[in-house]
Structures are given as structure tokens and as C-alpha cells.
Amino acid sequence: MAGIPTFAVPGRFLGVARQDRGAEYVVAGIPLDLGTTNRAGARDGPAAIRRASRMLVDGAHPQHWVEPAALPLADIGDFPLVLGDLRASLARIEAEAATCAHLVALGGEHGITLPLLRALARRLGAPVGLLQFDAHLDTWPENFGQRLAHGTVFRHAIEERLVDPRRMVQIGIRSPVQREVWDWTLSRGVRVITAQEALEAGPAAVAAEARAVLGDGPAYLSFDVDALDPAFAPGTGTPEAGGLATWQAQAILRRLGGVAFAGMDVVEVAPAHDMAEITALAAATMAWEYLALLGAATGRG
Template sequence: MSGYQPPADLPTFGSGLSFIDAPMGNRDADFVVAGAPMDWATTNRAGTREGPNAIRAISRMLIDGAHPELGVDPKTLDISDLGNFDVRIGDIAQSHAMIEQQATGLKHLCTLGGDHSIALPLLRAAARKHGPLGLVQFDAHTDTWEDNFGQHLAHGTPFYHALAEGLIDSNRIIQIGIRAPMGASLLQAARDTGMTILSAEDVHEMGTSEVAKTILKVVGNDPAYLTFDVDALDPAFAPGTGTPEMGGLHSWQVRAIMRRLLPVNFIGMDVVEVSPPFDHAETTSLIAATVVWDYLCLQAAKAEGRA
């Protein structure tokens, strides 16, 4: 209808298709959301190329108000959704190079994956700006294999390469939720680098407050990066992922840990391994969207001087 003006408050289902209905296309925004729609580095079930758009779609559930604990709304930030990064179908190395180039120069990037291999080019771009980073990794797998089934660039290898390239500081790495089958020598090799590894059982037994305190102690005050693989959660909460592992974190535990990380000097993050073809009722996508929303709420609280 000519001259029609939409109402100021649309119903939830009528919101836009960007993440939390943020404005689109501003690379100069203080906080930028972008998708990395690739799944050709997976070793089990594919489908994570559909992850970014699924996370955006369900993020409509998070636009109705402020964080219930922190009391902030991330839409008060200068934030923009850039859409999805360009990638090269079937070519892992080229896709990584393209992601790194597109991530370079952005002020504070939140990336929606995509398989976990995308963390490597994102860390390359971030470390070029900030130097070796601390790493907070939620995951069922260490992702420190030198190769996956002969493939040196895969979703199980990003942190092997990130360590080898000096992108992350091994003494400031903490992995949370680890529980997948792996060789004892590989697990010991990961620990020998100096990183801290908390299994899912450790989280259950320690409690969320102690886990958060451990994270703060490990990463300290220097710049750090958050990488969140949804398979850190038990498949009961996050079935829509390529390599599910039983005995994982509960969704409430993730949120309780996240909201205690206000002091961490995060400079960027990703959430990965959402595979919508295996999801049920958008539950996995909602978890991923909420992790990003909680993360942005931390940044909004910092902008208010509460860190």
C-alpha cells in the first residue's frame, strides 16, 4: 500500500531476518555479526552451512527486552549484521583465506558458523590485531588433532594449527565440556601444552560458579576469544549438530557460566556446529542464538562501565 508506515512494535514473528533484527551492512559498526556458512570440513554429519541463517531466524525470540540478570539490551550497542561471508564450495583452504580477509579490519566480530574449522581464520585475523590470544572454548572435543582422517584442515584441527602458528597462548586456554573418545596420548599432548581442560563431568561436579572462577583465573585480563561449539551441550539440549556426544553440559549451566564472564577481555567470538537438518523445534539454533545474545549483553554491560 502506497505510503504505508509499519507499526513501531512488530510481533515477534514479524521481525526482520538479521540477527536480533539489527541493522544490516555496516562494516564500521562497533559490533558486527557475520555468518560463515561452510560444512565441508566436517568428519561426520554435514549441514552446518545452514547454521548462520537458522541462528538468525530464531534470534527473533531475543528481541523483546533486556537480559534478566544483567539488565541490558544488546541492541543499545552500535551493532550491524553483515550477512554471510563469501566462501568457496568444497575448498577448505580457500574458504579460510576468504573468511580471514573478510574478518580483517572489523572492530568486534561475532561469527555464526559453520563448522569449527572457521575458528582458525577468525583467530588469524584477530591475532594479527591483538597478538596471541587467550581462548575460552566450549566443546565436546579438544579439536587439537594434527589431522582428521588425513585432512589437515578440518573441524577437529583448528586449535592444533592455532597453537602451531602462535595465534593463541597455550597457558591462557581453557576448554570446557570435553568428553569425546580420543587417544590418551592426544589428550595428554593437549594438556602438556599448558592448556586447562575441564570435562563435562568436571563442570557438573564443580558447579557453574567455580567453573567461571577457573576461566577468569586462566585467561586473566589480556585479550581473549570465545569459541562455542554447540556439541559442548548434551544432545538432549542440542541435537542439531554433526558430532553429538552424550553426557554434556545443560543449557542452564552454559548461561550461568556465561553471565559470570563479565571481567573477561573478550575481543571476538564464534558459535559453531549448528546443523539444522538434525535439529528439533529449533532448539539447537536457539541455544546458539542465546549464547551470542548473552555474549553481546556482556559487552553492553561493559559499555555501561560495569566491568
């Protein structure tokens, strides 16, 4: 934003002025963290991501030569939730998401992805492909006796046929996991690229495999910031050592031209655990990278 000091950029994502749901691309915050299993605080993620996004408005993307803030983009604020009621909040999120054509969601915990996928699959009339950056599989049948939690999201998504597991790739996985959960995930056809595998192969190889798995159909991007090593994203609820560097995640995303993305979310930013805004800036950057990819794909560069 020419002529505006960084600290004075308006408090919406990338400082965008438009706020209507009819925009081609819609940003919404979803401040939910009722289903977290370790450190709480992701309800403050949307505000922190918006604040950090001020650093991304000084010019165009240096590879795609797209200025994401100049796209037909709106920030409609935060979705309303039902205080203290996880199941009712998920239903409310699904209803809100159904009114947006192409949603970029700022979380919140990873549980928000389930209602977003429900709304998207219903609108498209078919399961979608899924690209998931994460330290965790999130295919547990339950978390501590609860069927609805941030670690069960993709078990539900697969069982409800919201995603096609044969067109699903998980990048950055490295947490402790029960063998039966690991085997169940692989048996459904999911391609799991562990953090170690991704680091050894390099971004170009990982991106090429992700494109091959996702194929030509519509796909969804879900970016959990704990895919990044805690050195680059300490402000998250369930950090795991040994993750990707921020530049490596960016390098993978920048090579995903041609994927028919239909929506994305970035989740699990818990800013109280990172007073320097490192995590929030990483999350804002991933959404910025995604929008630049969309802009390049539609010839707006």
C-alpha cells in the same frame, strides 16, 4: 522490538537494521561445512541462528539489564566462500574478518575459528587467550588424513601461536580421544575442564577458574554447540552424550564479567537434524549472552 510480533522481526540477527562493517560489534554468518567429519549441514547454521534470535528481542537481559539489539551492532550478512575449496575458503574468511573490529561469527563448522583467530592475532599483534566450550579437544594433528578439518583447529592455533595455551581453557570435553592427543594438549598448558568435572563443580566454580586462566589480556570465545548435551542441542554434526545443560553454559558466561573479550563465534549448528529449532535457539542465546556481557562491561546497562 516494541510493537512487532515475534514472527515479523526482520531476518537479521536480533532484527538489527544496521549492515555496515564500521559498527562497534559486527555479526557475520560463515556458512562453511567442508571440514566436517560426521553429519554435514552446518552451512545452514547462520540462517537458523538468525531466525531463532527473534525470540531474544522482547526486552533487556534479565541480569545485566542490557538490550543487546540496542548496542552499536550490525549484521553484515554472510562471508563469501570459495565453492568446494576448503583452504581457499579459510583464506577468504580471514580476509573478511580482518575488516571487522569486533566480530561475532555465526557458523558453520568449527574450522571457521582458525582464520578468525589468524585475523584477530594479526590485528592485536599477539596471541590471545581462548575460552572454548566443546565436547571435543579439537587438537588432533589430522582428521582422517586431513590437516585442515574441524577437529584440528586448535592444534593449528597453538602451533601458529595464535592463542596462548597457558591462557586457554576448554569446558565440556567428553568425547573419545586418543591418549597422545590428550597428553599433547595438556603438555602445552591448556586447562581442560571435562563435562563431568564442570557438572560436579558447578557454574560458579568453573567461571572463576576460567577467569583466572584467561587473565587480563585479550581473549576469544569459541562456543561449539556440541558442548551442550544432545538433549539441549540435537542439531549438530558430532553430538556426544553427557554434556552441559543450556542453563549451565549461560550461568558460566554470565559470570565472566571483566574478561577482555575481543571476539567470539558460535559453531556447529546443523539445523536439518533438529526441526524444532532447539539447537539454533541455544546458539543464538549464547551470542546474545556474549553481547549482553560486552554491553555491561562498557556501562550500557
